[in-house]
Amino acid sequence: MTTGARPGLINLFNDFKDRVEVVSVYVREAHPGENYPHHMSAEQKMRQARDWVKLDKIPWTVAVDTLDGATHEAYGPLPNSAYLIDRTGRVAFRALWAGQEGLLRGKIEALLKREAAGQDSVNLGQQENLVIPLIHGGAEFDRTMARAGEKAKEDFRREMGNVMYGMQKLMSKLQPVINPGNSPIE
Amino acid sequence: MTAEPYNFDTFRREMVKKDMHFRGGPEPGSFAPDFDLPTVVGGRFHLSEYRGQRPVLIEFGSIT
Numbered sequence A: 001m002t003t004g005a006r007p008g009l010i011n012l013f014n015d016f017k018d019r020v021e022v023v024s025v026y027v028r029e030a031h032p033g034e035n036y037p038h039h040m041s042a043e044q045k046m047r048q049a050r051d052w053v054k055l056d057k058i059p060w061t062v063a064v065d066t067l068d069g070a071t072h073e074a075y076g077p078l079p080n081s082a083y084l085i086d087r088t089g090r091v092a093f094r095a096l097w098a099g100q101e102g103l104l105r106g107k108i109e110a111l112l113k114r115e116a117a118g119q120d121s122v123n124l125g126q127q128e129n130l131v132i133p134l135i136h137g138g139a140e141f142d143r144t145m146a147r148a149g150e151k152a153k154e155d156f157r158r159e160m161g162n163v164m165y166g167m168q169k170l171m172s173k174l175q176p177v178i179n180p181g182n183s184p185i186e
Numbered sequence B: 001m002t003a004e005p006y007n008f009d010t011f012r013r014e015m016v017k018k019d020m021h022f023r024g025g026p027e028p029g030s031f032a033p034d035f036d037l038p039t040v041v042g043g044r045f046h047l048s049e050y051r052g053q054r055p056v057l058i059e060f061g062s063i064t
Helices: A002-016 A042-055 A070-074 A101-116 A131-139 A141-148 A150-173 B013-018
Strands: A021-026 A061-064 A082-085 A091-095 B036-038 B044-046 B056-061
Touching: A002 A021, A002 A101, A002 A131, A002 B056, A021 A042, A042 A061, A061 B044, A082 A101, A091 A101, A131 A141, A131 A150, A141 A150, A150 B013
Parallel strands: A021 A061, A021 B056, A061 B036
Antiparallel strands: A082 A091, A082 B056, B036 B044
16 A cells, blocks of 8 residues: 555655655554565664665655554554644644545645644544545555565455455556556566 | 554454554644654654644555
8 A cells, every 4th residue: 555655645745845844654564475574673674664765766754663663553553544744743634545645735735825824733634535545555466465475465365355356456457557656666 | 362463474354444444643633743763764753843844744654
């Protein structure tokens, strides 16, 4: 799902980098496999974060959470959530899944507009929609599973069933159409 | 049934179900928990340094 969110976040980063700070917090592996297993040390977690930045060519700041996920836990430990923090340090908006460029763009623009008008503590609500993020995430299923390793793929198939697995495989075939913004990555 | 450790080694259906809704974390309008963490390029990212400066968009994620 993180790689599925990438094209949208790249666009947002490019369009707002002068006005909004963008940071990813690297957390536990969502689909641990032989190549990227669950973290057993802070050093390993840092290595896997660096691999992600290199392979996905992430241009914004990437901070690595502690081994026990202290920051992740403080924000509700979701696999790929997004939080928009206003100038006062309060949460202006949060989305269960980050892979929604249009939604985040609208909220960022609304926040900037209200802050420019002198308003503090802007509350723009929250959103839990999975449909759009799942399309973008599903399109990266093959890539993500190939990176993670066979175990991750087997775990997904066993836990989610053949129908869901087949859907993800199908969406991966449409990857170039669904996520053209990911064409620069390996 | 034993609780999964934070760094679980196997993806489970149960986790997907839990991840369909927010569970905990700061609600809109409340203060974002501060953090000060190492970055992949050897620096630090300290959230509260941006207070009074500019908004921050935070994404949580992993390579898998």
